[in-house]
Structures are given as C-alpha cells and as structure tokens.
Amino acid sequence: MMSLHNLLDANQQFALNGRGTTNHCPMALHALAEMGADEARLNDFFAYWLRDKALPASPGSRLADEGQDPEARFSQLRADFSGKVAKEGWQPLFAQIVAQGISPASGAFHPMIRLACAIENGHQGEQAAALAAWHCKPLHLPQGLGAPCPDLPALLARLHETLGGWHSNQRWITARLRQVAEMPSFVQALPNSLARQKLTQKHDGPDDLLGTLAELALALYWQTRDFTVLHLVTGTRAASLIAAQLGEPLRGDFIRLLWQGVAAAYVTVGAPALGAPRWPDLGAISWQQVTTLAIASDDDHCIKLVHTCWRERAVSPHYLAVAAREVGLLADDRPDERHTAAR
Incomplete structure (x- = not known):
C-alpha cells in the first residue's frame, strides 16, 4: 500500500497527457487525500488511472526546445527542473514563466492547478512536473x-x-x-x-x-x-x-x-x-x-x-x-x- 507521496513518485512514469485528456492523476490524488480518503482509496484511484487513462512518459532528449515533440520535451524539462526545484525551490522557475508572459490559462489552466496542488502537498517532483507542463503548453495572450x-x-x-x-x-x-x-x-x-x-x-x-x-x-x-x-x-x-x-x-x-x-x-x-x-x-x-x-x-x-x-x-x-x-x-x-x- 503506497502513501500519497509514494503514489506521486510513481506518477512520474506517466506522460504529460493521458488518453483523451491531460494527466489529472496527481491533482486528483491530492484532492482525495485532503478530503480524507484512506490509502486504500488512493491506491484504487491510482490503479484505475494506470489501467484506463495513463500513457507512459516519453524518453527525454537533450534539445528541450519548443519545436520538439511536447511529450519528449516534457520528460526532459521535468528531469531538468527536478534538480533545480530541489536546490532552489519552485519560485525561480515560476518567475521565468511569468517573465516570458506565459499565461496561467496555458494547458486549460491545468499546469497552474497542478503546481498549486504540489505546493500544498510539498512534493518537489510534482512541482517540477507542473512547471514543465506549463512550458510545454504555452499560451501567450x-x-x-x-x-x-x-x-x-x-x-x-x-x-x-x-x-x-x-x-x-x-x-x-x-x-x-x-x-x-x-x-x-x-x-x-x-x-x-x-x-x-x-x-x-x-x-x-x-x-x-x-x-x-x-x-x-x-x-x-x-x-x-x-x-x-x-x-x-x-x-x-x-x-x-x-x-x-x-x-x-x-x-x-x-x-x-x-x-x-x-x-x-x-x-x-x-x-x-x-x-x-x-x-x-x-x-x-x-x-x-x-x-x-x-x-x-x-x-x-x-x-x-x-x-x-x-x-x-x-x-x-x-x-x-x-x-x-x-x-x-x-x-x-x-x-x-x-x-x-x-x-
């Protein structure tokens, strides 16, 4: 039986998107845990997502530019950002997003929501993933x-x-x-x-x-x-x-x-x-x-x-x-x- 943070670690195997949707799994797990779901329920939801919705993460590549495949770019940026978040926290990378004028509406608001969940539960890997998602689905208004x-x-x-x-x-x-x-x-x-x-x-x-x-x-x-x-x-x-x-x-x-x-x-x-x-x-x-x-x-x-x-x-x-x-x-x-x- 895995705890919330263990499940969020396991979520790192998933792609940016799922089948017909984005990867809502980490956000839903956070919400369930906050509302009082026990570990058995968290594991059941994770198993459902793995079976019915999840897609495997794409291998990253060294060139994380905007012309790259979004899934490969997400994997590479998530890996790069994980080290930066561990050393400096999420705020410096977030400041770069704002400085570049990338809208909070990017990715239908999901990267912002994902980041907020990760701030609340303190999972640095999810903070990095949310910031990577924001970069991979940029909307400039x-x-x-x-x-x-x-x-x-x-x-x-x-x-x-x-x-x-x-x-x-x-x-x-x-x-x-x-x-x-x-x-x-x-x-x-x-x-x-x-x-x-x-x-x-x-x-x-x-x-x-x-x-x-x-x-x-x-x-x-x-x-x-x-x-x-x-x-x-x-x-x-x-x-x-x-x-x-x-x-x-x-x-x-x-x-x-x-x-x-x-x-x-x-x-x-x-x-x-x-x-x-x-x-x-x-x-x-x-x-x-x-x-x-x-x-x-x-x-x-x-x-x-x-x-x-x-x-x-x-x-x-x-x-x-x-x-x-x-x-x-x-x-x-x-x-x-x-x-x-x-x-």
Whole structure:
C-alpha cells in the first residue's frame, strides 16, 4: 500500500497527457487525500488511472526546445527542473514563466492547478512536473488595446457586449483559447489595464481581484455548468495559493496574466450575461455527504471541483450547492459538458 507521496513518485512514469485528456492523476490524488480518503482509496484511484487513462512518459532528449515533440520535451524539462526545484525551490522557475508572459490559462489552466496542488502537498517532483507542463503548453495572450476597465466585472461586461455569443467548433479548450487570442476583436476589447487589481490575503477587500474572480466563477458555473468555467473555479483557488507565496512585483505581474487568461476563457464560452444566481435550499445536505460521494468517484474533475469547494466552504455557503450538484445530490437539467476535452 503506497502513501500519497509514494503514489506521486510513481506518477512520474506517466506522460504529460493521458488518453483523451491531460494527466489529472496527481491533482486528483491530492484532492482525495485532503478530503480524507484512506490509502486504500488512493491506491484504487491510482490503479484505475494506470489501467484506463495513463500513457507512459516519453524518453527525454537533450534539445528541450519548443519545436520538439511536447511529450519528449516534457520528460526532459521535468528531469531538468527536478534538480533545480530541489536546490532552489519552485519560485525561480515560476518567475521565468511569468517573465516570458506565459499565461496561467496555458494547458486549460491545468499546469497552474497542478503546481498549486504540489505546493500544498510539498512534493518537489510534482512541482517540477507542473512547471514543465506549463512550458510545454504555452499560451501567450496579446496585450489589450482597449481602454482601462475599473475592475473584473466591468471587463466581463465589456466582453459580453462586444463578443457575446462567440462560438467555436474546436473540441479542445486550449484550441479555443488560441483562437480567441488571435482575434483582432478580442485584442481591441481587452483592456490594457484594470484600475483595481489589488490582491488582499483575506479575500475581503473591495479591490480584491481573486476574491471577486472566485465569486464570479462560482456563480457562472452554477449558471452554465460549462466545463471551461469549472476550470475557472478550480483555477482561481490555485492562483490564490500561488499568489500568496509571491512578492511584488512578481505577484502583480502574475495577476495581470491571470485576468487576461480569464478574459480569454470567458469569451471561449460565449461571454454570457452574468445573471443573478438562484441558489437552492440545501435542506439537510451536508459536506460529509458530498465529500463521501466525491471520494468514491473516479471522475477526476468531480473530485477536484468538490475539493476546491470544500476548501473554500468558509467563504460562502454557495460552494456547498455547487459541490452537491456535482455529486448528484441536487437535480440539474443543464448538460454536463465533460465530453469537451480539456487538453
């Protein structure tokens, strides 16, 4: 029977991607462990992933350039970064990502989420793997040419007005993000700055961008149950964990890249109008019920979303509603778009 860290060590045999998806295994294992799954359950999930989803890691090569096969590049960078993280920690390599303008939306937000999980559980190999994944799926978003916006809600309102209803036939989230990044209309609508970009540690200030983003993402996911928006919910918590470890000006630069990535992701789902959510009466539904069902699930996105909601449960009771719906305790007539792969 292997512990969480032993399983994360074993995960190093896996490729960057799995069958029809990215490698969610380390993130799901972390979420399961935090919610109280025992070692038997962790080993069962790992066995499921190995059997049904995992692909073997590609041999690395000495030339880790962007023209190389992404899987080979990932293996080489993961090996190179492992030594650097062991000596210097993850922050210097992360600072390079920010300096190169690589968006937190790269890889459909998964490298950022993977890094946050690895920071929480302290697994340096996973920190290196997450940073390598970020480099292997780089998304560079343009600097906006639009007038400054006062805050994030105003930015989303502008995008709804100018690009509401946008649609793509691309299957992958990452492909749709690249489409949006190349659209002149997006560049013209995207502001060159937000007047209020302040980040507070307690998420209770009027200028707290991450706190505002968390509220907006949760409400939008309740409204749409869109698969991309799910990644905004889990990604916001990941960004908060990372940002809390950063000093200025690195933190401010990271937050700027984050809201630009959120803007692009919002357009990929059609930039819908943000309605006032109608939150349900939860009756006797408890977190114990929800986490028990999530721990028993093999749906990696369900596990990760419920974990995020459970960790943020003190912030808002609405996290329980979202998590309860995710595990089937609340009825919902909206389609679950899990068929839209998140590579």
